[in-house]
Amino acid sequence: MLKLIGFIVSILLIIIIFLRTPQENVGLSSFATKSNILGSPRSAERFLNILTAIGIFIYLSIALAINLTF
Structure with missing residues (x-):
């Protein structure tokens, strides 16, 4: 079960x-701001930072x- 999770x-x-x-790629950053997939760029970056830290x-x-049980 732990391996699946x-x-x-x-x-x-x-x-x-x-x-x-x-940040340095103008094409992709302009796409992200125009498409508004994750909201404003600043809030999206903060959300992804928090989500990444929690995931790690x-x-x-x-x-x-897993390593302690095997």
């Missing part, structure tokens, strides 16, 4: 990382628990 969290972390818009904490906790 760990797999899902790792996939979600990969998706979150791909959602992040590079959950992933590390699950990985530690």
